[in-house]
Amino acid sequence: MQALAFDQRLEYRRDYPDLARRRGESIVRVSLAGICGTDLEISRGYMTFRGIPGHEFVGRVVEASNPELRGKRVVGEINAGCGRCDACIGGLSRHCPNRTVLGILGRDGTFAEFSTLPDENLLPVPDSIPDDAAVFTEPLAAAFEIFEQIHIGRNQSILVLGDGRLGAMVALALNSRSYEPLVVGHHAEKLERLSALGLNTTETAPDGKFDFVIDCTGKGDGFRDALAMVAPRGTIILKSTAAAGAELNLAPVVVNEITVLGSRCGRFAPALEALAAKRIDPRPLIDGIFPLSDGLDAISAAENPSNFKILLKPA
Amino acid sequence: MQALAFDQRLEYRRDYPDLARRRGESIVRVSLAGICGTDLEISRGYMTFRGIPGHEFVGRVVEASNPELRGKRVVGEINAGCGRCDACIGGLSRHCPNRTVLGILGRDGTFAEFSTLPDENLLPVPDSIPDDAAVFTEPLAAAFEIFEQIHIGRNQSILVLGDGRLGAMVALALNSRSYEPLVVGHHAEKLERLSALGLNTTETAPDGKFDFVIDCTGKGDGFRDALAMVAPRGTIILKSTAAAGAELNLAPVVVNEITVLGSRCGRFAPALEALAAKRIDPRPLIDGIFPLSDGLDAISAAENPSNFKILLKPA
Numbered sequence: 001m002q003a004l005a006f007d008q009r010l011e012y013r014r015d016y017p018d019l020a021r022r023r024g025e026s027i028v029r030v031s032l033a034g035i036c037g038t039d040l041e042i043s044r045g046y047m048t049f050r051g052i053p054g055h056e057f058v059g060r061v062v063e064a065s066n067p068e069l070r071g072k073r074v075v076g077e078i079n080a081g082c083g084r085c086d087a088c089i090g091g092l093s094r095h096c097p098n099r100t101v102l103g104i105l106g107r108d109g110t111f112a113e114f115s116t117l118p119d120e121n122l123l124p125v126p127d128s129i130p131d132d133a134a135v136f137t138e139p140l141a142a143a144f145e146i147f148e149q150i151h152i153g154r155n156q157s158i159l160v161l162g163d164g165r166l167g168a169m170v171a172l173a174l175n176s177r178s179y180e181p182l183v184v185g186h187h188a189e190k191l192e193r194l195s196a197l198g199l200n201t202t203e204t205a206p207d208g209k210f211d212f213v214i215d216c217t218g219k220g221d222g223f224r225d226a227l228a229m230v231a232p233r234g235t236i237i238l239k240s241t242a243a244a245g246a247e248l249n250l251a252p253v254v255v256n257e258i259t260v261l262g263s264r265c266g267r268f269a270p271a272l273e274a275l276a277a278k279r280i281d282p283r284p285l286i287d288g289i290f291p292l293s294d295g296l297d298a299i300s301a302a303e304n305p306s307n308f309k310i311l312l313k314p315a
Numbered sequence: 316m317q318a319l320a321f322d323q324r325l326e327y328r329r330d331y332p333d334l335a336r337r338r339g340e341s342i343v344r345v346s347l348a349g350i351c352g353t354d355l356e357i358s359r360g361y362m363t364f365r366g367i368p369g370h371e372f373v374g375r376v377v378e379a380s381n382p383e384l385r386g387k388r389v390v391g392e393i394n395a396g397c398g399r400c401d402a403c404i405g406g407l408s409r410h411c412p413n414r415t416v417l418g419i420l421g422r423d424g425t426f427a428e429f430s431t432l433p434d435e436n437l438l439p440v441p442d443s444i445p446d447d448a449a450v451f452t453e454p455l456a457a458a459f460e461i462f463e464q465i466h467i468g469r470n471q472s473i474l475v476l477g478d479g480r481l482g483a484m485v486a487l488a489l490n491s492r493s494y495e496p497l498v499v500g501h502h503a504e505k506l507e508r509l510s511a512l513g514l515n516t517t518e519t520a521p522d523g524k525f526d527f528v529i530d531c532t533g534k535g536d537g538f539r540d541a542l543a544m545v546a547p548r549g550t551i552i553l554k555s556t557a558a559a560g561a562e563l564n565l566a567p568v569v570v571n572e573i574t575v576l577g578s579r580c581g582r583f584a585p586a587l588e589a590l591a592a593k594r595i596d597p598r599p600l601i602d603g604i605f606p607l608s609d610g611l612d613a614i615s616a617a618e619n620p621s622n623f624k625i626l627l628k629p630a
Binding site for chain 2: 087092095097145149223232233238239240241248250251252253254255256257258259260261262263264
């Protein structure tokens with residue numbers, strides 16, 4: 001099959017071996033796949049993954065263990081747990097120590113004609129959600145994860161650091177729950193586009209301190225900036241793993257009694273509900289749709305900081 | 316008056332200028348003062364403070380603005396807020412941006428014959444608490460602060476990292492609320508003494524992961540150790556500002572959705588209640604009581620990792 005695959009470097013391949021369906025799993029024909037920051041890290045060789053990257057997708061089931069899934073239009077939760085450990089039994093297979101993760105860890109991803117996931121990871125997409133909105137389910141679910149982890153009071157102030165893909169998802173998720181976050185970023189054009197979606201934006205870091213600062217910068221210095229803008233006893237939410245290896249002084253976390261909350265993947269249901277109810281329409285964030293054969297150009301476009309979302313259209 | 320004072324280095328002085336009582340403040344004759352890790356950092360010149368260190372004390376009021384305080388045996392909350400900002404008005408003068416902090420920031424401390432604090436910072440000590448227990452009120456209050464910040468479920472596992480002063484206070488506070496933390500440390504003798512106080516202890520880091528890991532190591536690598544021992548979606552509580560400047564990779568915080576909670580000073584009331592009710596008796600942790608004139612020896616004794624608590628007795 002056709003695929004983008006990483007091994008030393010990212011390549012477009014026409015001859016990637018066909019996938020074998022394992023027991024309990026489905027094969028999905030990928031209709032659209034989204035490119036996110038993690039994929040860019042993989043394509044730069046920053047992670048140890050080898051194989052097909054990609055974990056955001058919408059597609060149609062062509063083979064399944066569960067006959068009810070066949071032919072269904074689906075999105076899929078990206079963590080596949082072992083089903084036997086405490087985390088899995090407790091409903092948190094996203095934290096299974098033996099998990100595979102679609103396009104990230106031990107499992108080929110969605111920058112391909114076909115992809116596989118356990119049947120139980122697949123969720124049918126309501127007809128009211130078109131493909132180019134459904135493909136945002138995974139990153140939106142990651143944004144909604146915040147609400148599963150922490151309560152945000154109605155009078156608390158929220159700053160979203162970063163005007164990229166991740167910041168946009170988080171701000172839209174908050175907005176759909178009637179919070180009014182302020183998005184701070186460096187790209188005037190993108191901020192304007194976010195304003196057009198009903199979000200509060202600014203290019204200049206505000207003076208005051210915020211009860212919640214959500215680091216969506218995807219950069220090592222994001223955490224430091226967040227520390228400077230969070231109020232005493234406030235909360236910093238880290239949505240990106242890119243905050244790696246910087247020299248960090250955690251003393252202000254203790255002195256100001258800050259809560260730092262790591263937040264990763266989320267359940268898909270809240271995202272699908274918001275998309276079906278049109279409380280979020282992420283389609284204005286799409287800046288390009290590329291065929292797989294132009295996959296390397298698509299990656300370049302996704303690297304361009306003036307773009308929000310680049311999609312791949314395998315079929 | 317006699318005092319230990321820091322300026323370039325820590326010195327015992329007989330001629331430290333007498334304190335002037337400011338409006339709304341009391342002068343306290345210090346009966347006992349405790350030495351904590353922050354005092355050691357100050358005496359090594361690691362912090363910018365100049366003057367008399369020390370913030371743990373019990374004493375007797377000799378002059379006060381409020382006549383009811385005169386002659387009373389007291390302990391004192393160490394953060395003196397401006398009384399006018401949002402934090403102060405909201406009851407969180409511990410986080411006032413303009414605060415002074417006894418023996419730490421802009422205010423001479425308790426390694427002296429006399430010390431000053433605002434009247435409202437002083438709490439009378441119940442007669443049932445002897446001086447050598449009351450002097451532990453401040454570090455115990457810092458331990459009880461955890462309960463004001465976060466809920467710990469009855470079935471959740473708790474690891475206290477570090478068998479020093481701080482670890483002992485935190486474990487005793489948890490124990491007094493019927494939690495059963497496990498204290499892990501490197502000093503067999505100290506662990507034995509903590510066992511004798513009814514605590515679970517171990518010298519070898521346990522295999523499993525813990526719902527709560529409380530970093531009381533006072534060392535930069537404490538946070539890294541805590542990350543290795545906390546369960547997915549678990550909580551690391553940082554009780555020490557010493558975790559400074561190490562090169563930290565926060566990616567595991569995101570991937571495992573860890574909560575990191577900074578925790579500093581606490582209200583004194585819960586600590587005084589636990590001491591008065593004899594739910595905590597910290598006196599077996601005292602390893603030496605020195606006169607002010609032997610203050611430098613006292614500091615050396617406090618630096619010795621086989622000791623828990625060293626006290627100064629100014630009078």
